[in-house]
Amino acid sequence: MSIRYILIDDELNNIENLSFMLTQNCPSLERVGSAGSGEEGRRLIQNTQPDLVFLDIQMPGVNGFDMLRSLASVNFEVIFVTAYDQYGIQAIKFSALDYLLKPIDVEDLKKAVNKAIQKIEAKQQNTNISNLLKYLQTPKQESPRIALPTLQETHYVKLEDIVRCEASDNYTAFFLSGGDKILVSRTLKEYADLLKPHHFIRTHQSHLVNSKFIKSLLKEDGGNLLLLDKTRVPISRQYLDPVKKSLNNIIHP
Numbered sequence: 001m002s003i004r005y006i007l008i009d010d011e012l013n014n015i016e017n018l019s020f021m022l023t024q025n026c027p028s029l030e031r032v033g034s035a036g037s038g039e040e041g042r043r044l045i046q047n048t049q050p051d052l053v054f055l056d057i058q059m060p061g062v063n064g065f066d067m068l069r070s071l072a073s074v075n076f077e078v079i080f081v082t083a084y085d086q087y088g089i090q091a092i093k094f095s096a097l098d099y100l101l102k103p104i105d106v107e108d109l110k111k112a113v114n115k116a117i118q119k120i121e122a123k124q125q126n127t128n129i130s131n132l133l134k135y136l137q138t139p140k141q142e143s144p145r146i147a148l149p150t151l152q153e154t155h156y157v158k159l160e161d162i163v164r165c166e167a168s169d170n171y172t173a174f175f176l177s178g179g180d181k182i183l184v185s186r187t188l189k190e191y192a193d194l195l196k197p198h199h200f201i202r203t204h205q206s207h208l209v210n211s212k213f214i215k216s217l218l219k220e221d222g223g224n225l226l227l228l229d230k231t232r233v234p235i236s237r238q239y240l241d242p243v244k245k246s247l248n249n250i251i252h253p
Helices: 012-025 038-048 064-070 086-094 106-121 127-137 188-198 237-251
Strands: 003-008 029-035 052-056 077-082 098-101 145-149 154-158 162-168 171-176 181-184 200-204 207-210 214-218 224-227 232-234
Touching (some): 003 012, 003 106, 012 029, 012 106, 029 038, 038 052, 064 077, 064 127, 077 086, 077 106, 098 106, 127 145, 127 154, 162 188, 171 188, 200 232, 207 232
Parallel strands (some): 003 029, 003 052, 052 077
Antiparallel strands (some): 171 181, 200 207, 214 224, 224 232
């Protein structure tokens, strides 16, 4: 099966470099066009109906996110290609989407392409893009949804419904306020970095807690957090001072 792709980037040398890397490393892909702006990209998508789009985020005028918003539907896979941009990267991670940082690493490129091919061949609806656009439009006072992909399906969960996260080897278990548990094949560190701005506190190498569900700090056994559901979460020595500081900031912002 040949995967038809297009490249959208405002810098021609970036298009040429990525096209060359794809030709050398991803022979199952067929390039059907390229565009130098978000507006050109929108027209190209409508005219070519690609399976896969490599999309730069930061472009003059209509950026990558704005271009996606302008489409009536997104029935293709997207791999974002960007220089480091904290807001954009966080939005992409929240929606479990793939991105490549410039300069592009060949191994990262092959992994992202292989994942996209699997989704295309499975003919999965690209609901992660929908979640990305909703995240970008969510007012700051509202709780955004995070995409949690499992082997069977992708769950879209409001942050306010996540009580805590617990590491299990290279997996992370999410415990929800309704009693559900979701196991995701990503490390706790990834989620700790992603959720820290949303008042999630790392207490231990294996534990991350939503501060909203903390009832009290217990001094027993060197330190534990007692949650509203009576769960006790351990605090390791290295995290004790940062935990106390985080709790103090919540009480006295």
